[in-house]
Amino acid sequence: MAPKRVTVVGSGNWGMAIATIIATNTERHPEFEKDLTVWMFDEEIEHKGVKRKLSVHFNETKENVKYLPGVTLPRHVIAEPDIKKAVGNADILIWVLPHQFVPKTIENMGPVKEGAVSVSLIKGGLELEGGKLGLCSDLLRKLLKHEVAVLMGANVANEVAAGQFCEATLGCKSAEHQGTLCKLFDCLSFRVNAVDDIPGVELCGALKNVVALGAGFCDGLDYGGNTKAALIRIGLQEMKIFIRHFYPDAKDSTFLESCGVADLITTCFGGRNRKCAEAFVRSRGSKSWDQIEKDLLGGQKLQGTLTAQEIWPVMKAHGLCQKLPLFTTIYEIAFNGKAPWGIVKLPQGMPASAFAVDDGFFDKK
Amino acid sequence: MAPKRVTVVGSGNWGMAIATIIATNTERHPEFEKDLTVWMFDEEIEHKGVKRKLSVHFNETKENVKYLPGVTLPRHVIAEPDIKKAVGNADILIWVLPHQFVPKTIENMGPVKEGAVSVSLIKGGLELEGGKLGLCSDLLRKLLKHEVAVLMGANVANEVAAGQFCEATLGCKSAEHQGTLCKLFDCLSFRVNAVDDIPGVELCGALKNVVALGAGFCDGLDYGGNTKAALIRIGLQEMKIFIRHFYPDAKDSTFLESCGVADLITTCFGGRNRKCAEAFVRSRGSKSWDQIEKDLLGGQKLQGTLTAQEIWPVMKAHGLCQKLPLFTTIYEIAFNGKAPWGIVKLPQGMPASAFAVDDGFFDKK
Numbered sequence: 070m071a072p073k074r075v076t077v078v079g080s081g082n083w084g085m086a087i088a089t090i091i092a093t094n095t096e097r098h099p100e101f102e103k104d105l106t107v108w109m110f111d112e113e114i115e116h117k118g119v120k121r122k123l124s125v126h127f128n129e130t131k132e133n134v135k136y137l138p139g140v141t142l143p144r145h146v147i148a149e150p151d152i153k154k155a156v157g158n159a160d161i162l163i164w165v166l167p168h169q170f171v172p173k174t175i176e177n178m179g180p181v182k183e184g185a186v187s188v189s190l191i192k193g194g195l196e197l198e199g200g201k202l203g204l205c206s207d208l209l210r211k212l213l214k215h216e217v218a219v220l221m222g223a224n225v226a227n228e229v230a231a232g233q234f235c236e237a238t239l240g241c242k243s244a245e246h247q248g249t250l251c252k253l254f255d256c257l258s259f260r261v262n263a264v265d266d267i268p269g270v271e272l273c274g275a276l277k278n279v280v281a282l283g284a285g286f287c288d289g290l291d292y293g294g295n296t297k298a299a300l301i302r303i304g305l306q307e308m309k310i311f312i313r314h315f316y317p318d319a320k321d322s323t324f325l326e327s328c329g330v331a332d333l334i335t336t337c338f339g340g341r342n343r344k345c346a347e348a349f350v351r352s353r354g355s356k357s358w359d360q361i362e363k364d365l366l367g368g369q370k371l372q373g374t375l376t377a378q379e380i381w382p383v384m385k386a387h388g389l390c391q392k393l394p395l396f397t398t399i400y401e402i403a404f405n406g407k408a409p410w411g412i413v414k415l416p417q418g419m420p421a422s423a424f425a426v427d428d429g430f431f432d433k434k
Numbered sequence: 435m436a437p438k439r440v441t442v443v444g445s446g447n448w449g450m451a452i453a454t455i456i457a458t459n460t461e462r463h464p465e466f467e468k469d470l471t472v473w474m475f476d477e478e479i480e481h482k483g484v485k486r487k488l489s490v491h492f493n494e495t496k497e498n499v500k501y502l503p504g505v506t507l508p509r510h511v512i513a514e515p516d517i518k519k520a521v522g523n524a525d526i527l528i529w530v531l532p533h534q535f536v537p538k539t540i541e542n543m544g545p546v547k548e549g550a551v552s553v554s555l556i557k558g559g560l561e562l563e564g565g566k567l568g569l570c571s572d573l574l575r576k577l578l579k580h581e582v583a584v585l586m587g588a589n590v591a592n593e594v595a596a597g598q599f600c601e602a603t604l605g606c607k608s609a610e611h612q613g614t615l616c617k618l619f620d621c622l623s624f625r626v627n628a629v630d631d632i633p634g635v636e637l638c639g640a641l642k643n644v645v646a647l648g649a650g651f652c653d654g655l656d657y658g659g660n661t662k663a664a665l666i667r668i669g670l671q672e673m674k675i676f677i678r679h680f681y682p683d684a685k686d687s688t689f690l691e692s693c694g695v696a697d698l699i700t701t702c703f704g705g706r707n708r709k710c711a712e713a714f715v716r717s718r719g720s721k722s723w724d725q726i727e728k729d730l731l732g733g734q735k736l737q738g739t740l741t742a743q744e745i746w747p748v749m750k751a752h753g754l755c756q757k758l759p760l761f762t763t764i765y766e767i768a769f770n771g772k773a774p775w776g777i778v779k780l781p782q783g784m785p786a787s788a789f790a791v792d793d794g795f796f797d798k799k
Contacts (some may be wrong), residue, residue: 223663232779235660236667258778260664293706295600298588298696299625302601305690306663321686325670331663334699339659413599 139148168194533559650711
């Protein structure tokens with residue numbers, strides 16, 4: 070069988086970091102074509118006084134000076150600014166774009182190879198269509214008409230690029246593709262485990278950013294470790310209640326994979342959503358989310374507020390607000406002027422426990 | 435029915451903190467005698483130039499200046515230095531001593547009331563007797579000959595004393611006692627959930643300190659959030675494998691209670707074991723654990739190293755070392771001179787996942 074060609078669609082911080090991992094694997098496994106293509110949006114940059122295209126600079130230096138400065142990628146990572154050329158020959162497409170850019174990109178890119186598969190690394194992008202919750206991987210599947218897997222986990226991009234040990238979870242239905250895709254991502258410093266619960270994996274990746282806002286509110290109020298740990302625990306419970314409402318088959322074990330508890334921990338302690346939510350509380354209402362994002366994230370986007378806004382109509386339409394007092398309170402603090410200390414005074418009182426009934430958290434419907 | 439008398443056996447940092455919680459409940463619930471007795475070991479202290487007994491000073495000022503300075507307890511909390519008097523009339527005994535003091539204290543205290551119950555808040559104190567793992571609550575049950583429950587959770591003492599919101603887990607077999615004991619501990623800022631899995635609750639409380647050593651090694655090596663989250667996740671998995679080996683009936687849900695994932699998070703980010711393990715790595719072998727404990731903990735004890743030493747012969751006797759590569763590596767770094775970065779290079783490679791098989795983490799034997 071011909072070696073499979075791989076293209077990373079997107080060249081932001083996380084796109085570049087995952088390209089460093091994938092490139093080591095396309096080099097050592099004969100199943101893959103060694104050269105790794107990265108679709109790089111053709112923007113003009115100025116670096117050390119010289120103005121030129123980001124992709125031109127990258128292909129000469131192998132450094133993405135805008136999104137992952139300081140890291141030199143292997144020589145066989147090649148930036149391609151033409152989306153049609155970048156994806157036309159690919160057997161495996163790795164999606165690492167902000168979700169709002171997905172439809173336009175697919176519209177511009179033309180046909181893909183017969184039998185190609187995609188992996189979505191996009192966290193977020195939920196919508197309610199015909200009363201049903203739609204995932205970003207659903208949208209990709211619909212538009213691309215081929216199999217779409219997801220990859221999520223506790224994967225802060227700069228740490229991954231620096232080669233620090235971490236884990237990730239691949240959500241993929243087909244056992245055959247699971248094997249190939251694990252090989253594409255898994256290495257000694259980036260351990261990948263495959264499960265077949267795509268919605269569980271993908272929704273953990275999106276919803277954890279909402280919980281992280283709550284963690285940031287805690288930090289902004291100078292609450293200690295006890296309170297934050299309780300909030301993270303309740304957050305995990307509400308993620309499960311939300312996911313199970315729409316996907317009753319979501320697996321118990323998914324919540325304990327890297328995409329679940331591990332990503333939640335990383336995000337609630339180190340993430341940008343936590344950081345902005347802390348600033349939101351400390352500003353005492355004097356700064357909007359847009360302002361905070363601009364001040365603190367240097368061009369990156371705040372995801373948790375967006376996801377909170379995406380799930381709010383979904384929660385209302387499905388009568389979930391009462392069942393999700395933490396998510397509801399986080400939304401009200403973020404957008405309805407509720408006092409932040411409401412975070413420890415939930416509507417019906419803080420739920421005494423997620424797990425009142427034996428194995429209640431992990432029971433199956 | 436006569437109101438129940440409550441005695442807290444132990445007056446260290448956590449003993450005083452939990453006394454502040456209990457005292458509010460003995461006051462508001464008629465089931466309990468309002469006055470709360472605290473057995474206070476009769477040590478001499480010097481406070482603002484005056485030397486006297488700690489209990490005398492406490493009963494006058496309601497402040498334990500040695501173990502919880504700055505917090506004034508309610509007037510109805512009464513220190514009693516005579517162990518016989520402190521426990522002789524009690525219907526409910528709350529145990530908050532270092533576990534090594536338990537046998538001697540019980541030897542000295544004389545008979546307890548018929549029908550009395552105990553709650554152990556003691557984290558640690560495992561032994562192997564006749565090939566079976568013995569818990570501190572087992573020892574109390576054997577010596578006291580009455581029912582013994584346990585209370586564990588993400589409960590840093592000073593934060594509890596300051597009234598910050600947190601949760602805790604009560605492990606208790608009898609439904610009747612569950613009700614009474616929840617009432618004794620539960621309040622708006624300290625939410626208690628009861629489960630009937632005593633060994634699960636108690637062992638989570640002990641083993642989390644071993645994982646915290648691993649987290650401290652990570653911090654000492656300046657690893658980032660991804661690596662630490664992976665380590666915490668694998669630590670939770672190994673806690674479960676260890677506990678299930680000895681108690682196959684340990685409940686799935688226990689690991690997601692406050693005593694499980696929440697206490698683990700708090701301990702791996704804020705605890706004293708984490709702090710000392712970080713210092714151990716940073717000292718590059720120039721300081722012993724005893725020295726680090728003395729330098730950093732101001733008289734408090736390091737629990738994780740003790741628990742690691744307690745479980746080591748247990749792990750060896752039961753052939754668990756291969757199944758618990760993280761626990762094994764933590765022991766070897768702490769006591770056998772293994773290089774700390776072994777923490778991300780476990781013997782058989784870092785386990786790709788805790789959950790390779792669907793629901794494998796929470797399956798029952």
